Amino acid sequence: MHRSSSTLRSRADMLKFPPIVAAQRLQTWLLVMALMAIVVTGLLVVDLARNLRTVVISEANRALTSAVSELVQGSRSWESGHERRVSSIETWDQELKSVSYEVLRSYPDVEGGYLWHEEVVGHSFPTYTEPGSTLRQPALEHRQVLNALEESRRTGRVANRFAQDHNDVVLVAVLAQRESPLAAWSLRRIFNFSSSSELNKRLLLAGVMLFASLAVGFVLKLSFSLQQGFAVVQAGLERLRTDLSYRLPDQDHELRPVVQAINTMAESRQKLEAALRREDRLRVMGRVVAGIAHEIRNPLNSLRLTIRVLARRLQAQPEAAEPIQLVINEIDRLDTLLKSLLAFPRPDTGPRETSRRREGREDPSGRSHGV
Structure with a gap:
């Protein structure tokens, strides 16, 4: 009987159940994924707030105002070197294109130039064209530029204009000089920025946020469910060491095979x-x-x-x-x-x-x- 008991003990030692370590690692990874999902959701909320219509237009107007101010400074430097020279308007156009191109290189998606009385000169668009390229200003944009020119001459400050062109938004800034007939203008066209497109973007972002929230909820629920399952398995292993007739209750998730x-x-x-x-x-x-x-x-x-x-x-x-x-x-x-x-x-x-x-x-x- 002693031999049989020792045999039982040796074979039972061979069948000892290992402690659960992988379960804790899996739970940690699930919690990390949930935190990442929450961070992504927060970034989407911030992006949604930053992409509101008024915020975008306000930032664009600030960039256009800064651009025309630099264009005016560039024109003054250019005029100081041409006080005693009389050149044709074509020559001025080419020379002012170089000035406006260097200034507007720092402003993505912004085009601009100068107005000699009401004629466009020095028109450049560094984001999409090469230096010295010949550009034509559409009628809608030219009309908005002239309207802003009249206001700037009247007030002596930068005049901003806003116009809706189908799904696009046209923003204009003009700064006239009292001591010179040369005025600076800048313009930006924001494509697909209509009210309906903005609404679609908001709906899309809201859907992404909802999906991210559901994903976070699902991950947290799965994490807690697995945590409870691991606790049941661990308790069952401890009981099986003394009672081999005990059987672990069935699980309804990934722990069922275990x-x-x-x-x-x-x-x-x-x-x-x-x-x-x-x-x-x-x-x-x-x-x-x-x-x-x-x-x-x-x-x-x-x-x-x-x-x-x-x-x-x-x-x-x-x-x-x-x-x-x-x-x-x-x-x-x-x-x-x-x-x-x-x-x-x-x-x-x-x-x-x-x-x-x-x-x-x-x-x-x-x-x-x-x-």
Whole structure:
């Protein structure tokens, strides 16, 4: 029994369940993903606020105002070098293009130039054209520039204009100089900036925010569900160390294969221990049966020998032959029963030893039985 118990302990140690480490790592990654989703949602909210119509137009007007101020400074530097020169308007146009091109290179998507009275000169668009390119100003834009020119001459400050051209927005800034007929202008066209397109952008961003929020909620729910599942699995593993009949409850998420594998392992371990206990009981029973059979067979052999001696002495009395034969038959029947008990298989005896003992018991001469 001691050998069986030690075998059970050694095999049980081989089937110890490992602690859950991967589950904690998975939970950490899920929480990191949830935090990243929250950060993305926050960035989308900030982007939505920054892309409101009024904010975009206000920032564009500030850039245009700064651009015309620099253009005026550039024109003054240019005029100081042409005070004593008289050139054609075409020459001025080419020279002022170089001035406006250098100024507007710092302003993406902004075009501009100068107005000599009401004629456009020095028109350049560094974002999309090369220096010295010939550009034409559309009628809508030219009309807005002239309207802003009149206001700037009247107020002496930068005049801004706003116009809707289908889905585009046209923004204009003009600064006239009181001491010079040369005025500076800048313009920016924002494409696809109508009220409907802006609404579509807001709806798109709102949808993305909603999706991100749902993703965060799903990740957090999955994280908490897995955390609870890990706690159930850990508690089940601790209980299985003392109670192999216990089975972990089924899970409805990614831990289901893990739970099923643990239950299968526990069932296999339970069957193994049951088989080892049965083997131990059979070994003990075989030893007990063999000992009892030997203890009974020795007096039975003496009884057979005595009956045979008595039968030889009573050969002259025929009426004693039948009872004596009946006793001999019963002794033979008991001997056959003892042989079957001695043939009871024991786990610690191999086939060769069992066969040798069986041959010894079936010796017809009876010498192996001490007769």
